[in-house]
Amino acid sequence: MARPQAFDTQEALHCAMHVFWRKGYEATSLSDLLQATGLSKSSLYATFGSKHDLMLKAFDKYRTDRQLDMSRMLDVTPARPGIEAFFRMIVEDVRSPEQGSGCMSINQAVELAPHDTEIRCRIESDFQAIEQALAHAIDRGQADGSVTAKCPPADLAKLMVVAFPGLQVLTRSGIERLRVDEGLALVLALLD
Amino acid sequence: MARPQAFDTQEALHCAMHVFWRKGYEATSLSDLLQATGLSKSSLYATFGSKHDLMLKAFDKYRTDRQLDMSRMLDVTPARPGIEAFFRMIVEDVRSPEQGSGCMSINQAVELAPHDTEIRCRIESDFQAIEQALAHAIDRGQADGSVTAKCPPADLAKLMVVAFPGLQVLTRSGIERLRVDEGLALVLALLD
């Protein structure tokens, strides 16, 4: 019928996602996106719509990807190492120079959520999902004895969902590794 | 000698600070600053230099102002209510529509710190100051019995310095008030 697309839509979305993840929304320019995806301007607009539309699609991709990562990470037995790995991941993710910059949901909670309803709803649901997953893992941890039973799982999960963005921000602010690691250790010690 | 300035430099800096505080750096345009301060472009540049210079000056003003606030808030007896007020302040500060948006240091830790050394140094010292002030308050709290003695002040302070940006991000992401309040209560319960 007609000329076929010369690029893979999902792959382009993946590239765009990484740019938004690393640089945030405002700091990402159209030309950044064109360069990262390799598309021409017209292809990009025809395929994804505006920059904001693309951001939403990229963010949604990020969210489903990460949701899966989180499940895999937290659904191990005993539960404790999974939780610890989850928290270590944020910190190391922020530190790694190119992979991204920590959790994109947290970054967007700061950048866009205050003024953008569509982003805000997604983030609200993300934090809720994290809390639920943590609560579930802690619950199992209490059952298998790897997590202290002196505190309700829901409360521990809520506390850790506060610590989660806290650690990311601290790491991102360029504070010495050692200090962040101490904070991380203390957060994990709440599980004792 | 010469024509006198028609504006108060400190007052203009104060206005500029509030804009940067509320909107962040990139989202604040020159015209935002001109409108907020009431200055003409030439006056602004003659007085403060570039946008980035102005940001640094505004940020420094914010930091000294807040350092004072924090000291006043945490230097009370018994110590516990001061600590609680300090944490309640962040949350309420983010919620209040016009005052600002939580702690500017945290906002800048996310926006500029990763790429801007001058900002990063300031923020590092800010977090250190907060931790010290908290540690000192907790120490006094343990002495006057308002804070649990089952944990070293330094550890408790480190934990709370993680919770501090965590609560701000959670609040800023537009999550229901109730859920943030629960998180806040649990953080403060660490002092029991």
Added chain:
DNA sequence: ACCATTTAGGACCGATAGGTACAAAACTAA
């Protein structure tokens, strides 16, 4: 009154932002 000096207003600058329009190119079905 006048001069030296500094402020203030605004025109102007190049660069870049996000976004649109359009025509040529590439492909498939007939």
Added chain:
DNA sequence: TTAGTTTTGTACCTATCGGTCCTAAATGGT
């Protein structure tokens, strides 16, 4: 081979960005 459809490259658009420059207005000292 050609008709019909979609993609793609490029030129172009307006708005705005941070920043400079120059002139005119305002002032205090002499």
